[in-house]
Amino acid sequence: MNELHPILATLVEEFLNEMNKVRDTTSVSLDLTQIQLNQNTKHLLLQINAHLTYDHFVSSVLEHELRTPLAGIVSTVQLLQAQLEAHETELPETLQKWCDRLEKLSTRMEFLLENMKQLHSNDYSSQSAGRQTRKLTNWLINERKSLSELIKSSQILDLELQMLEESFEYTTDYHLLSIILGTLVENASKYSPDNARIDIFLEQSQEILRIKVIDNGVGLGVNSSENLIKAFQRGQEVEHIEGSGLGLSIAHAAAQRIQAQLLLYDNENMAGTTAELIFSNNDICQKTLF
Amino acid sequence: MSKDTVLVVEDDQLLREVIDDLLKIHQIKVKTVGDSSEANDWLVEYIPDLIICDLFLPTVSGIQWLNSVSEDLVANKSSIILLSADHVRTHDMLVGSPIQPLVKHQLKKPFKNDELVRLIRFFRPNS
Numbered sequence: 001m002n003e004l005h006p007i008l009a010t011l012v013e014e015f016l017n018e019m020n021k022v023r024d025t026t027s028v029s030l031d032l033t034q035i036q037l038n039q040n041t042k043h044l045l046l047q048i049n050a051h052l053t054y055d056h057f058v059s060s061v062l063e064h065e066l067r068t069p070l071a072g073i074v075s076t077v078q079l080l081q082a083q084l085e086a087h088e089t090e091l092p093e094t095l096q097k098w099c100d101r102l103e104k105l106s107t108r109m110e111f112l113l114e115n116m117k118q119l120h121s122n123d124y125s126s127q128s129a130g131r132q133t134r135k136l137t138n139w140l141i142n143e144r145k146s147l148s149e150l151i152k153s154s155q156i157l158d159l160e161l162q163m164l165e166e167s168f169e170y171t172t173d174y175h176l177l178s179i180i181l182g183t184l185v186e187n188a189s190k191y192s193p194d195n196a197r198i199d200i201f202l203e204q205s206q207e208i209l210r211i212k213v214i215d216n217g218v219g220l221g222v223n224s225s226e227n228l229i230k231a232f233q234r235g236q237e238v239e240h241i242e243g244s245g246l247g248l249s250i251a252h253a254a255a256q257r258i259q260a261q262l263l264l265y266d267n268e269n270m271a272g273t274t275a276e277l278i279f280s281n282n283d284i285c286q287k288t289l290f
Numbered sequence: 291m292s293k294d295t296v297l298v299v300e301d302d303q304l305l306r307e308v309i310d311d312l313l314k315i316h317q318i319k320v321k322t323v324g325d326s327s328e329a330n331d332w333l334v335e336y337i338p339d340l341i342i343c344d345l346f347l348p349t350v351s352g353i354q355w356l357n358s359v360s361e362d363l364v365a366n367k368s369s370i371i372l373l374s375a376d377h378v379r380t381h382d383m384l385v386g387s388p389i390q391p392l393v394k395h396q397l398k399k400p401f402k403n404d405e406l407v408r409l410i411r412f413f414r415p416n417s
Contacts, residue, residue: 067375067399068346072305074400079312082403098311101304108304218327 012045046259065112069105076102115179115250136170136209137161140202143178147200150182151189156197163204170209172279176254180262183251184213184275192217192272209279216272220264251275295319296410297338299329299355300373301347309342309406316407326355333359337366340414342397342406344373345380353383360388369413371406372396 076098083095140159148157181200188198192215201212248264255262261278296313298320300306306322313320321338323329326347341363343352356363356370363370370393374380377396384390394413397406 068302068305071373071400072302072308075305075308075312075403078403079308079315082315094311101307105304218325 015041066109069108069112072105073102073109076105115254131171131173133169133171134174136168137163137166137202139174140200140211143181144200146178147181147185150186151198152194154194155189155192156195157185158197158199159202160199161202163202164206165204168204170279172260173258176258180251180254180258180260180277181211181213183248183254184277187248187251188213188215188217188273188275190217191215207280211277211279213275214267214272215274216267216270219266219271219273294339294414295321295336296340296342296414297329297332298322298342299324299326299347299352300342300344301325302344312403312406313410318407318410326350326358329355330359333362337362338368339366340369340371340410342371342373342410345375351383353380353387353389356389356392357387360392363389363392368392369394371409371413373399373401375399 080095080098140161144157144159151157185198185200189196192198196216199212199214201210201214203210203212252262255277258279263274263276263278265274265276266272267274296318298306298309298313300309300322301324303324306324310320310322321332323332341356343356345352347355350358352372370389372380372393372395374396375398377398380396384393395409397409
């Protein structure tokens with residue numbers, strides 16, 4: 001089940017309690033109308049949950065993520081100003097280094113803002129918004145090229161496919177899926193040593209699709225597997241989350257948008273972390289994930 | 291390296307480089323590291339008089355890491371400047387923790403270069 005925003009979780013619990021009370025007292029089984037009503041309610045709750053999570057994501061980005069590149073830009077500009085005011089001439093290569101740094105920091109801020117815009121602009125009141133049907137394996141093989149650009153030059157990105165049918169077509173928002181994978185791979189690379197291998201697994205079973213990004217980096221440390229996501233959603237000590245990389249907050253918000261489940265856990269028999277994205281194999285994911 | 295070298299723990303490489311350049315321009319001895327593991331390696335040799343620590347580290351929060359090494363820091367009477375975005379939340383996390391008395395200042399990103407340098411000079415004149 002997707003993690004719910006705490007306000008929603010309380011509402012759902014109260015709703016279910018009330019429903020059980022009514023059922024216990026009347027001993028009447030739910031008819032089809034009630035089942036449909038429940039499904040619609042679940043869908044509505046999912047939409048509200050995605051919006052609440054997005055709101056939290058935006059406030060997190062505004063309050064934390066943008067501040068680091070902004071600090072780098074502001075401080076570098078101050079360094080340049082100080083040089084001008086002192087009429088000192090830094091070596092050209094130093095000035096070039098500072099300018100290159102400004103460009104990188106600005107690019108990162110632009111990346112953040114673009115992702116926020118993308119997540120915000122999709123109309124998720126409609127189930128078909130932003131969704132396309134594609135052959136998933138072909139898409140992932142093509143996507144691997146751009147993912148490879150996100151890792152350190154000394155690292156290797158491997159892709160393994162374990163599909164029941166290779167030409168399997170899947171409907172989802174591929175732009176958001178690309179954001180999720182990009183940020184997970186970038187995160188894996190950032191916290192893995194040079195020359196490390198990062199594996200992407202695509203697995204299909206009868207009911208579930210899994211995409212795993214596995215690294216052999218520093219791992220989750222003292223953060224337990226579920227607590228990373230929970231803390232992010234509940235706004236508790238989000239510093240820990242931000243510390244594990246920008247990717248997580250973006251990936252989590254995007255996963256909520258496409259109604260996928262994002263899990264993070266330490267690898268069992270080796271160092272590092274697995275980020276696992278779980279989709280329903282058929283239709284829309286609520287049946288199995290909510 | 292020596293104990294009057296300022297230890298900067300910041301996981302963002304570019305900001306780390308900016309701080310490194312800034313402090314070196316002001317002739318302040320500085321060692322920058324990207325995570326708590328690197329910082330621990332360095333602490334084996336020297337307990338610095340001043341640590342500038344970001345709250346966002348890869349596997350633990352800055353406060354968690356500082357608390358994990360608090361015994362050495364308290365014994366050395368080290369000072370800590372936290373780079374933080376949310377003073378209220380940081381304060382809540384700090385209350386009652388072993389390193390609370392060592393935290394002399396919380397500096398909000400983005401910060402003024404002059405302010406950072408002034409703080410360093412104030413808390414560690416020999417840096």
